[in-house]
Amino acid sequence: MDLAPSFDLLIPGEINPDLILTGNVEPEFGQVEKLVQSAALTVGSSSVITACGAARLGLRVAFIGKCGDDVFGRFMLAEMQKRGVNVENVIIVPGGQTGLTLVLNRGNDRAMLTHLGLISALSAEDIPDALLRQTRHLHIASYFLQESLQPGLPRLLARARALGLTTSLDTNYDPTEQWRGFDALLPHVNILLPNEAEAKSLSRADTFQEAAQRLSSQVETLAVKLGAEGAWGSHNGQQVRVASLPVRVVDTVGAGDSFNAGFLYASLSGWGLEKSLRVASICGALSTRQPGGIAGQPSPADLSAYL
Numbered sequence: 208m209d210l211a212p213s214f215d216l217l218i219p220g221e222i223n224p225d226l227i228l229t230g231n232v233e234p235e236f237g238q239v240e241k242l243v244q245s246a247a248l249t250v251g252s253s254s255v256i257t258a259c260g261a262a263r264l265g266l267r268v269a270f271i272g273k274c275g276d277d278v279f280g281r282f283m284l285a286e287m288q289k290r291g292v293n294v295e296n297v298i299i300v301p302g303g304q305t306g307l308t309l310v311l312n313r314g315n316d317r318a319m320l321t322h323l324g325l326i327s328a329l330s331a332e333d334i335p336d337a338l339l340r341q342t343r344h345l346h347i348a349s350y351f352l353q354e355s356l357q358p359g360l361p362r363l364l365a366r367a368r369a370l371g372l373t374t375s376l377d378t379n380y381d382p383t384e385q386w387r388g389f390d391a392l393l394p395h396v397n398i399l400l401p402n403e404a405e406a407k408s409l410s411r412a413d414t415f416q417e418a419a420q421r422l423s424s425q426v427e428t429l430a431v432k433l434g435a436e437g438a439w440g441s442h443n444g445q446q447v448r449v450a451s452l453p454v455r456v457v458d459t460v461g462a463g464d465s466f467n468a469g470f471l472y473a474s475l476s477g478w479g480l481e482k483s484l485r486v487a488s489i490c491g492a493l494s495t496r497q498p499g500g501i502a503g504q505p506s507p508a509d510l511s512a513y514l
């Protein structure tokens with residue numbers, strides 16, 4: 208029997224495209240039609256953007272999630288495959304609808320409308336031990352959007368760790384702002400990847416210092432995204448701060464997810480905290496130079512030019 212894992216990274220996650228309309232307009236009811244400057248259907252979903260970023264860096268990535276046999280689902284599967292993400296385990300739900308986010312872009316601001324569809328339909332029981340056994344590391348993104356995954360997630364993470372995988376979590380924002388369920392996940396997480404606001408909300412702290420102290424005492428590795436300010440991290444008592452690259456920002460869609468991809472790539476390569484944060488920060492910054500989440504994601508060669 209071959210015991211070497213086939214995948215470096217498994218991401219059970221949401222699948223949806225973003226339809227991005229850009230223009231200096233405000234939508235208006237009463238059947239008012241307005242024209243925009245551009246329209247693009249792009250790869251959305253934090254989980255998929257992270258998967259594509261990691262595959263671009265050379266990790267062997269498997270994705271599991273649910274989508275419909277519809278235009279949006281087929282678009283997402285094709286885009287993932289183009290980038291080398293393994294989609295054999297994606298569950299296509301007959302008659303189901305793939306989720307969609309409509310993004311209205313105006314200057315530096317955005318308005319978003321999301322139809323969840325199958326975004327929230329994956330459950331922990333959909334992820335078999337056989338797949339976990341083929342994998343080195345399990346990453347969870349968009350915890351708060353994945354409602355069916357939530358109840359079984361502590362058990363899934365525990366199962367993964369018992370099978371020898373390491374784990375990471377980026378909860379992303381909680382649209383309900385309740386931040387519930389997180390405490391039960393933490394004991395099973397090796398790497399926690401929040402942004403600054405999420406770090407405070409998750410730990411119910413008033414200041415970043417307090418949040419960093421609380422979270423780093425509960426998790427082996429903490430990497431906090433600080434937007435244009437770069438990142439801060441801790442690992443077994445060691446603390447590191449890194450600056451970001453100066454970049455001309457086109458949009459910040461997927462910056463945090465591309466950061467995560469970089470951090471996981473570096474950690475799984477056995478690099479230490481400081482180099483992992485630098486790699487992650489470069490991946491985040493480069494992703495802001497192109498529209499959407501994945502167009503600016505670097506290859507190892509792109510990365511080494513900045514390291």
Ligand SMILES: Nc1ncnc2c1ncn2[C@@H]1O[C@H](COP(=O)(O)OP(=O)(O)O)[C@@H](O)[C@H]1O
Pocket residue numbers: 401402431432433434435436437438451452453454456459461462463464466487488489490491492495
């Ligand atoms: N305006 C920016 N200039 C330079 N780097 C940025 C900028 N915005 C984001 N980044 C990089 O991308 C990373 C993740 O972005 P951030 O906005 O903090 O995450 P999230 O999208 O999760 O809120 C940052 O840590 C930073 O390295």
Ligand SMILES: [Mg+2]
Pocket residue numbers: 377379380402463464
């Ligand atoms: Mg984020």
